[in-house]
Amino acid sequence: MKLVRSVKQMAALTAGYQQQRRRVGVVPTMGALHEGHLSLIRVAREQNDIVIVTIFVNPLQFGPQEDFKRYPRSLTKDRRLAAATGADLVFAPSITEIYPAGFQTGIDVGELVARWEGASRLGHFRGVATVVAILFQLTQPTNAYVGQKDYQQSVVIRRMAADLRFRCRIHVLPTVREADGLAMSSRNASLRPAERRQATVLVQALELARTRIQAGAGDAGPLIDEMRQLISAATSARIDYVAIVHARTLEPQWRLHGALAILVAVWIGRTRLIDNILVDVP
Ligand code: AMP
Numbered sequence: 349m350k351l352v353r354s355v356k357q358m359a360a361l362t363a364g365y366q367q368q369r370r371r372v373g374v375v376p377t378m379g380a381l382h383e384g385h386l387s388l389i390r391v392a393r394e395q396n397d398i399v400i401v402t403i404f405v406n407p408l409q410f411g412p413q414e415d416f417k418r419y420p421r422s423l424t425k426d427r428r429l430a431a432a433t434g435a436d437l438v439f440a441p442s443i444t445e446i447y448p449a450g451f452q453t454g455i456d457v458g459e460l461v462a463r464w465e466g467a468s469r470l471g472h473f474r475g476v477a478t479v480v481a482i483l484f485q486l487t488q489p490t491n492a493y494v495g496q497k498d499y500q501q502s503v504v505i506r507r508m509a510a511d512l513r514f515r516c517r518i519h520v521l522p523t524v525r526e527a528d529g530l531a532m533s534s535r536n537a538s539l540r541p542a543e544r545r546q547a548t549v550l551v552q553a554l555e556l557a558r559t560r561i562q563a564g565a566g567d568a569g570p571l572i573d574e575m576r577q578l579i580s581a582a583t584s585a586r587i588d589y590v591a592i593v594h595a596r597t598l599e600p601q602w603r604l605h606g607a608l609a610i611l612v613a614v615w616i617g618r619t620r621l622i623d624n625i626l627v628d629v630p
Contacts (some may be wrong), residue, residue, distance in 0.1 A: 349430065349437065353439075353442065362488050365488075370398045371398070372398045372487060372491075373392035373395055373490065373491045374516075375401045375493045378403070378405045380420040384533070389434060390434065392435075400435070400487050400489075401435045403426055403438055407475075408471075409472050411471065418538070455508060455512075456474055457473060457508055460500070464613070465501070468588050468613060481514075484509065489514075490515075495522075496522055496624070497523040503596070506518045523623070529551035535619050535620070546582035550614055550622075553575040554623060558625060566604055566605075567602065567604065568600070568601060568604055569602065572592060575590050576590050579614055585614050587615075589613050591610070592604065592608055593610075595608055606629060608626070608629060609627075
């Protein structure tokens with residue numbers, strides 16, 4: 349498996365793959381690879397000739413008070429995992445390769461980023477959309493693979509790729525979870541043992557919502573209250589938001605009807621966790 353650290357070398361390889369008409373599958377990540385990332389790499393392996401995993405902890409998508417410095421980094425282990433899962437190439441550029449001196453362009457996706465993660469983390473999606481556009485430009489994917497775990501991000505990346513006419517199909521794959529239901533995340537490693545136990549309140553609240561909706565609940569308001577109560581019972585939990593939204597527009601839905609996404613963002617101690625489920629109510 350190749351390790352590529354320079355933009356120039358990546359662009360040269362991409363030109364070759366294009367000339368050979370290879371199907372290129374790209375999995376963008378910030379590293380600290382876990383089973384969630386590996387599930388994306390496995391599907392990419394099945395559907396493409398060349399599988400590229402990008403590893404880049406993108407400073408542009410972290411706020412000034414966020415955990416950029418603390419974010420876990422483990423390139424040696426990541427390379428081994430990516431290779432063992434079938435990747436052909438890891439593209440792990442430095443910050444100055446992606447943002448050389450003088451860099452100033454940003455990509456702003458519109459209303460989709462006004463709420464939820466976009467409201468809690470100002471500038472976050474500008475950072476995400478900008479780096480993903482650069483990575484797509486450098487790798488020219490036929491297919492790109494992202495996780496439902498970051499649901500709003502998946503919707504934003506789809507919009508950006510469509511608006512900028514990337515000829516790339518975006519695949520959104522299911523969230524991989526720990527045995528107790530906690531969504532896998534590189535950030536889970538920063539939970540203390542007691543916090544780790546309490547972190548399951550996110551998935552419990554989502555499962556409660558699914559159960560209530562399947563039983564015929566019609567109004568979002570009381571359901572959100574009930575979810576908030578369940579989460580707040582955990583002593584280390586501080587809710588950022590609990591929302592029931594339209595799965596495509598991400599606008600709040602007060603009637604539980606149609607394609608819904610149920611989103612939660614909760615601080616557990618010093619660690620901010622997000623999770624979601626999709627529910628279709630015919
Ligand atoms: P990250 O390295 O956290 O930026 O994530 C890179 C990609 O992996 C994103 O598309 C995430 O949505 C996806 N991902 C992260 N965690 C999971 C998970 N538990 N299950 C599935 N995909 C995930």
